[in-house]
Amino acid sequence: MFGIDIEELYFDFGEGHRRLKMIVGAGQGPRLHEDKAIRVRNTMYSLPALSTLVPRLNDLLGQEDEEPATAVDPEHERAFDRLMVDVRNALPGDAAFWYDTGVFLARFSLCVIIVAEPPPELPGTDFEGTYRKELARVVPLLARVLLGLVSRAAWLRASPGLRKQLLSLLRQLGDWDGGSADWCRTARARAGRVFSAIGMTHSETSMLHVVSAAAAQLGQTADEPATDEPAPDMESEFRRRERELMKTLLAGEAEAAEEGLRTLVQTGRRTLGSRHLLVLLAQANLCLALHALGRVPLCVDLAYDTADEARLHFGERHAVTATVSTTTWWLLRITGRATEAAQFKEARLAWLPAADPGELPPELAQLPSMLAGPTGRAGATPSEPRDQTS
Structure with missing residues (x-):
């Protein structure tokens, strides 16, 4: 996970944000890798070299708020490269081999996504050509890393599901045909299943797709003039x-x-x-899908994280917080964690059954009946109120 996060952060920082700042201006536009940067920092803090690694990362990420011309400086990307090497050298034992796997897997996936579905070109760009060449470089590197990993004892400590999906991807790499549409489509699906086996959410787009969309809204694409047509409603x-x-x-x-x-x-x-809020609600639904697949520890961990995120950013009694917290309680209950479920309900949701029904917003109207009594309704699921909220 750490290798994937840091490679995607490198891509966003170097290629994505550089182009984004050139289009929308310094200090403008979304900071789309904020959560990723937090996860990378937290892992770095556990390493012996944290006294130098974290400040170096902070200095590099600070460049995204500088003038666009400064952000183009390739020296910043070379410095990020050096940081990634030093991070690898600070990792103990077999962790370094898993880190390499994550780095090359993330790079491979990003290349396949861009080649399979190129974002609209910006002036002076050839995304498909550039990343097809990069894909040809990465395929043998990822294959070599996976072959090395398979020969190590750490391989046998990985889950059977992860080993199965990595071997499937390795076979795909062995069938490399130069990057045909069919090959990229299959590779994209197999890489996605590896991310799922790891327990990570992963995108079917890239920062370049986001950048191209931003340029299109400003009428700066190479092929399309600006129009008065409204931008697509992303929320809908x-x-x-x-x-x-x-x-x-x-x-x-x-x-x-x-x-x-x-x-x-x-x-x-x-x-x-x-x-x-829509992302957090969808994340709660993802927990239900993981439970349906029998991936109980992962679905519970993600449910806790989702409830914590909602409470932190929306507050204890916001409709989104109440909805995703009810999902968390429900998952705890049906996975046999009765004590945890009762404690979570008391700490996070006790206010809901006690509330005046007339004062609750419509999207929360069904939640008190789900939570009624010591265990709630036997057949209840949180899907209905969440769908109304979203």
């Missing part, structure tokens, strides 16, 4: 896609629903923002 499209995926989940197609929701969450983080 997000809701539509989430409803489709929940129907897929209810139809018993849990694997397809999990993969789609995982992609939707990460895409939403890039396009809407990591703290957007």
